[in-house]
Amino acid sequence: MPGPPGQGYTGIADLAGSVLSRTMENSIMIPVKRTQHVRPTVFLDFDNTISRFDVFDSLLLNFAKDDRWRGLEDKWKKGRIGSKECLAGQLTSISVTRERLDKYLSNIKLDRYFKRLLRLLRARGIKTVILSDNFDYILDRVLKSNGIGRLKVYSNKLKFKDGRLIPRFDFTDKYCRKCAHCKKKNLFANAGNGSMTVYVGDGLSDICPSKNVDLVFAKEDLLRYCRKNKLPCIPYKELKDVYDYFKKN
Numbered sequence: 361m362p363g364p365p366g367q368g369y370t371g372i373a374d375l376a377g378s379v380l381s382r383t384m385e386n387s388i389m390i391p392v393k394r395t396q397h398v399r400p401t402v403f404l405d406f407d408n409t410i411s412r413f414d415v416f417d418s419l420l421l422n423f424a425k426d427d428r429w430r431g432l433e434d435k436w437k438k439g440r441i442g443s444k445e446c447l448a449g450q451l452t453s454i455s456v457t458r459e460r461l462d463k464y465l466s467n468i469k470l471d472r473y474f475k476r477l478l479r480l481l482r483a484r485g486i487k488t489v490i491l492s493d494n495f496d497y498i499l500d501r502v503l504k505s506n507g508i509g510r511l512k513v514y515s516n517k518l519k520f521k522d523g524r525l526i527p528r529f530d531f532t533d534k535y536c537r538k539c540a541h542c543k544k545k546n547l548f549a550n551a552g553n554g555s556m557t558v559y560v561g562d563g564l565s566d567i568c569p570s571k572n573v574d575l576v577f578a579k580e581d582l583l584r585y586c587r588k589n590k591l592p593c594i595p596y597k598e599l600k601d602v603y604d605y606f607k608k609n
């Protein structure tokens with residue numbers, strides 16, 4: 361069992377052990393560092409991982425003034441354009457006032473276990489970071505209205521200007537043509553030295569970070585990618601599964 365807060369997370373060997381035992385069950389290799397007494401860092405995607413659905417897609421469904429965004433979505437899913445081109449293009453279809461958008465965002469509920477998971481990780485001194493290919497304006501409001509503070513969040517930026525939504529992409533990677541916010545960069549910057557890294561996600565923007573961590577929790581598109589490409593992962597349906605995993609370890 362892990363020690364009390366401030367005593368260091370001592371469950372790593374067990375965590376690695378249980379991953380390896382699952383590995384044997386499934387006959388796949390999961391490369392877990394056998395480092396003792398080092399706290400893991402947990403990285404979570406936001407849309408459809410912490411939130412119960414893709415919040416950015418829901419903005420398009422609710423506030424798009426035309427259908428151009430669907431063509432961009434299709435091209436992005438087929439890998440013909442990157443996420444930056446897709447998102448920037450889709451934003452031009454959204455027509456909404458700041459007041460309406462704020463009201464809409466303030467009503468979005470998160471996964472029912474997100475707060476419990478955060479509390480559990482905090483109690484064990486495990487650093488938690490959100491890595492999102494959505495926008496700060498959107499995440500800030502949704503997290504705040506759900507009473508979530510004191511969290512490291514990395515995302516693209518968004519501003520209202522003359523009734524339009526203007527994006528800024530600070531975390532692109534010149535070698536990655538898929539992501540707008542290529543999450544690898546902020547993953548490496550926040551992973552403690554020698555710390556075990558865990559990633560929880562659901563979609564195509566989670567592929568880059570998932571290839572660079574010790575343990576992946578995956579669902580939906582990310583799970584399909586992992587299975588197809590033999591990237592080891594633990595399937596999950598909701599954050600309760602991730603919570604239960606850490607609770608046991």
Ligand SMILES: [Mg+2]
Pocket residue numbers: 405406407408409561562563
């Ligand atoms: Mg997502």
Ligand SMILES: [Zn+2]
Pocket residue numbers: 533536537538539541542543544568
């Ligand atoms: Zn990338």
